[in-house]
Amino acid sequence: MTSKAVTSNTMLRWGLYAVLILFALFYLMPLFVMLTTSLKSLEEIRTGSLLSLPRELTFAPWAEAWSSACAGTQCQGLRPFFWNSVLMAVPAVAISTIVGALNGYVFAQWRFRGANLFFAAILFGCFIPFQVVLLPMAQMLGLMGIAGTIPGLIFVHVIYGIGFTTLFFRNYYVTIPQELVRAAKVDGAGFFRIFFAIFLPLSLPIITVSVIWQFTQIWNDFLFGVSFSGPGSQPVTVALNNIVNSTTGVKAYNVDMAAAIIAAAPTLLVYVIAGKYFIRGLTAGSVKG
Amino acid sequence: MPILEIDHLQKAYGDTHILHDINISIEPGDFLVLVGPSGCGKSTLLNCIAGLEPITGGTIRIGGRDVTGVSPKDRDIAMVFQSYALYPTMSVARNITFGMQVRGVDKATQAAKLAEVARQLQIEPLLARKPGQLSGGQRQRVAMGRALVRDPKLFLFDEPLSNLDAKLRVSMRTEIKKLHQDLNASIVYVTHDQIEAMTLATKIVVMKGGVIQQIGAPAEIYNRPANMFVADFMGSPAMNLIPAQVRSEGGQTRIEIAREGAAPLVITDPVARQLPAEIVLGVRPEDIHEATGSAHLPGLAQGAGGEVMIEIVEPAGADTFAVTHLGGKPVTARLRAESAVRARAMFPLAFDLSKVSYFSPENGERLN
Numbered sequence: 001m002t003s004k005a006v007t008s009n010t011m012l013r014w015g016l017y018a019v020l021i022l023f024a025l026f027y028l029m030p031l032f033v034m035l036t037t038s039l040k041s042l043e044e045i046r047t048g049s050l051l052s053l054p055r056e057l058t059f060a061p062w063a064e065a066w067s068s069a070c071a072g073t074q075c076q077g078l079r080p081f082f083w084n085s086v087l088m089a090v091p092a093v094a095i096s097t098i099v100g101a102l103n104g105y106v107f108a109q110w111r112f113r114g115a116n117l118f119f120a121a122i123l124f125g126c127f128i129p130f131q132v133v134l135l136p137m138a139q140m141l142g143l144m145g146i147a148g149t150i151p152g153l154i155f156v157h158v159i160y161g162i163g164f165t166t167l168f169f170r171n172y173y174v175t176i177p178q179e180l181v182r183a184a185k186v187d188g189a190g191f192f193r194i195f196f197a198i199f200l201p202l203s204l205p206i207i208t209v210s211v212i213w214q215f216t217q218i219w220n221d222f223l224f225g226v227s228f229s230g231p232g233s234q235p236v237t238v239a240l241n242n243i244v245n246s247t248t249g250v251k252a253y254n255v256d257m258a259a260a261i262i263a264a265a266p267t268l269l270v271y272v273i274a275g276k277y278f279i280r281g282l283t284a285g286s287v288k289g
Numbered sequence: 290m291p292i293l294e295i296d297h298l299q300k301a302y303g304d305t306h307i308l309h310d311i312n313i314s315i316e317p318g319d320f321l322v323l324v325g326p327s328g329c330g331k332s333t334l335l336n337c338i339a340g341l342e343p344i345t346g347g348t349i350r351i352g353g354r355d356v357t358g359v360s361p362k363d364r365d366i367a368m369v370f371q372s373y374a375l376y377p378t379m380s381v382a383r384n385i386t387f388g389m390q391v392r393g394v395d396k397a398t399q400a401a402k403l404a405e406v407a408r409q410l411q412i413e414p415l416l417a418r419k420p421g422q423l424s425g426g427q428r429q430r431v432a433m434g435r436a437l438v439r440d441p442k443l444f445l446f447d448e449p450l451s452n453l454d455a456k457l458r459v460s461m462r463t464e465i466k467k468l469h470q471d472l473n474a475s476i477v478y479v480t481h482d483q484i485e486a487m488t489l490a491t492k493i494v495v496m497k498g499g500v501i502q503q504i505g506a507p508a509e510i511y512n513r514p515a516n517m518f519v520a521d522f523m524g525s526p527a528m529n530l531i532p533a534q535v536r537s538e539g540g541q542t543r544i545e546i547a548r549e550g551a552a553p554l555v556i557t558d559p560v561a562r563q564l565p566a567e568i569v570l571g572v573r574p575e576d577i578h579e580a581t582g583s584a585h586l587p588g589l590a591q592g593a594g595g596e597v598m599i600e601i602v603e604p605a606g607a608d609t610f611a612v613t614h615l616g617g618k619p620v621t622a623r624l625r626a627e628s629a630v631r632a633r634a635m636f637p638l639a640f641d642l643s644k645v646s647y648f649s650p651e652n653g654e655r656l657n
Binding site for chain 1: 336339341360361362366367368370371372374375376377378379387388391392435
């Protein structure tokens, strides 16, 4: 390679980095504004510039957002609603992932008559807009006696999640050679034995994908939360909305920002912890025989 | 009592018939090889024997017991798969003991059997490893270990050597044969490789299009193929199949083979045979000899050959192959390595008429 080519190659590289850094900054800007605003006093927000760093750090807005901000007439902060979200999201993610894994295992390895039709129907469920099911679902929850409760929300999210989790697991298990199931059958193992002893131990990458996807969907959901929750069972997204919308007098931007970050933190955290498995699980096939 | 009896087995997917009226019976200790080109139904038949594919008609008996509707686990069989199908997350030891564990065999027996099989297959150092850390040959051994440890009535092998490289394949072939002799096990083995079939089998089933073409001992299949398909499929290089005309005169059979640019080659079979006017002469390459100096060979009658134009000479070390054209078909002769045969020259060849096969050109069936 000539020195000229090396120079142009290096310049290309720097140009690339410059563009990438620019985009990164662009995307980070709102987070930066949120973070700095949440650490400023109201006085400083009024007088200072939007983009400037806080002159004096204060964590009072965070404390207020967590435990004393008012949503309507209740002034308990986000805390009780945050726990509602945890109580809703954890079981909903776990159940939809387990059901999706079993469904995917059947669709990939235990083909039955009409399996394609069933799979198409389940996939179709992924594409039904939330708004369409609001009324029938409300009626259904009422009939089941779990309207306005956390179990009701879990039920809704499990139903809505199964389409996606089934798709994930089915596409993953399809890459596992059928001979594995045949060998296990000859060895004497049955349907569940084969699933738990052979398929589940292979599934860590796709379980990670399913958990991240489902957790993000369920935690961030607002529409189901606002439609199907009662006074004591509202998830954090609904509470955030209420806090931001029900301030009287001066708008406490710093508290709103802190509350928004608190509400968004768990999904960010899950992605930071398990993100690399997410990419790996989406792209990787399984083990070759 | 036969260890495996297949009676009028039929297999169809809707209107597509995969297997037609299969009848096979083998004795304990037999090594049955199902051989045929891909798509002939041999693997499907094996899966039917295993119970992994339901059958449409007929019965299957293993060890005298009707297992037609019985699930694979209750058929007292063990199977080795083409891809080995080792459980990827389990160690070698657990792979081998998984079947016993499922069946609730106690730990002490499991350990004893594992140790015995590991010694037999020389895989003791590998027991703690995962399948991903093994070479192809090692995986093959583990897959066999998983079958051996079960001590079943019948072993099923589905193309177990086809994923190995050529050299390893030959050595594993010898090992499987040795294992069969040591254990006196009953085996059904599927392959598309006719050499594997010849070397391993005590009994061969040649299949094509879901129909059994011939069942017999390897020597019988090789020397007396039932039709032109079997003749062509078994043996390498393949049997020469030469179109010819027949004239019977004076208790002898005169066979004329057309040649390009020369008078027909006329050979005389001293045996009087009832043959139609048009036949296909089947002759193995090793049954075509150098005519000069080989008149003493048994079965090599006078007038069983002539001078032919040699087109290509392929020295292969142990033998030399000479290719000529007879009846419009290339004909290969397997000659001695030190033969003086030259390409683009006339050379005297003679057919060993005691070993030739005659086929009908209409339906391909054997005539003699």
